Amino acid sequence: MQQHPVPQAITTYKFRLVGNMTLKQFLELAFGVVIAWLIFSSGLNFFIKWTLGPLFGFLGFALAFVPIEDRPLDQWIINFFKAIYLPTRFIFKPQTKTMAIFSPAPPLPPKTNKAFANPAQLQEYLSTLPTSPATAFDEAEHKYLEHIYQLFGALGISRPAPIVKPEQPQPANPYKSNLKGVRVRKLFSPQICLLPHPASPAGGAAIFQAPPEPKQASMPLANSKSQILNPKKAPIPKIQIPKKPLAPPTKPITQTVSPTFASGVVMPHSLDKPNLITGIVLDKSGKIIPNVIIEIRDKQDLPVRALKSNKLGQFFTATPLSDGIYQIQAEQAGQKFAIIKLEAKNEIIPPLKIQAVA
Known part of the structure; x- marks a missing residue:
């Protein structure tokens, strides 16, 4: 050396x-x-x-x-x-300036929207915005409420007087709006009235019957008294769509053949132990194929061994398999192999011959 x-x-x-x-x-x-x-x-x-x-x-x-x-x-x-001549004594002078990493900046206060922090200020701000003219929908809603009040008057119930709140002087708005052209639409809110209990017919009191209601073509809402007093919505039936069962993925069908043994093949290791898997891999024309991946699976389709053929196309396992039925599958780009079904019976297995079918 x-x-x-x-x-x-x-x-x-x-x-x-x-x-x-x-x-x-x-x-x-x-x-x-x-x-x-x-x-x-x-x-x-x-x-x-x-x-x-x-x-x-x-x-x-x-x-x-x-x-x-x-x-x-x-x-x-x-x-x-x-x-x-070089100095051998050094004097340490501490730095008076504090490093920025040791003096963190104070946390900034959370930013709040001052214009809308208080609900009262928000209402004041909305009251200063210009109102839009009443639309056709607002007029139809107003007519519908007037019609309800007329029905209450026909039953002998006086229309409740609207509550008038004293107007408060609006303070000057300290906040300026950046929104131009925004209009607030005022809606008429109906007054809530409780109907008294009607007198029993046995007591001799007469029941006043309201005249038939006039039909309004422009009113899109229900105009009958029964629908007004007892509004009920018809239940919408739910359509149940049956779920289709998902079909399991289909696995490609691979041909399974019985093992073929190679006679006259010399393996690098002697077969002196039972259940040792050895063999040689050939192509369709009978030439050896190196670097072929051989996978051995058990009955539960679980891989128990993974081998790779050498330059002479030979492969072998170092440890014996347990008794049972195994499937041997070879994989190589451009080659197609059939799955070999082999049963290990605690006997010496001759070298296998795995030959490509396509």
Whole structure:
């Protein structure tokens, strides 16, 4: 087995100048050599030359090729000066300004319709609107009420005097209406009158019979006294529509055949246990079909196994089935298979042959 290489930095690219020497290492080495050559070429003291010259030469070599704990020497020098001159003491100053998240806004009061908050103000507002002229329906209603009052007068009952309420001065409407052209239609409300009990004929009192009522062609309502005194509506019969029973959905009829066993087929697992289902799937021409879904259902039509054929068209179960009758159905796009009815009797079952019918 080949060992995996050591992970390296692949996100940054370093230009290699000579072998494994990068451009940065070459410049650092050249810097030390040039400084050492300048010191030796100068007219300084012999002791100074042979002290500073080799020192700068070794410094350039160390910067380029002597890392300490996998870090180059120049990084150590830069971190040293940062640690010396950068501040190490910090003073915390709390913020005087409160954040908006800690100062929630006060809830706004619920908005109410001031113009209609009070029912009395609503009535005052409606009274200021212009009234529309009486329509034909209003006149017919008024005539019908007058006719009822005439019937009460024919029975000897005096018409009750209308209650007159003293008019109150209407205050100025403080609310201005934005609705223009809205008219309020005033309807005549009938007065409620209670009829006295009629005297008994045995007491000798005469019963006054009202004259026949005149027929009005423009009156759409009932004009007979019996209908007025005892209004009854005929019950409307309800038509009951019988509900049709819903027919259960029909299932497609699939052909059920007896199992066909494949002779001479070598399965990857030996059949040493009873009630193991194995077999091969073929098309109509006898060629193997891979990736076919095979479903095994019991007597209650519940799935107990779901298999898939391999590249050689073979399928097999890992655990045996219980004794009983099972249905084996195969599904594949473009192929149609018949349902195989198989009975497990605690015996070794030979490999099945499932062949497409269309």
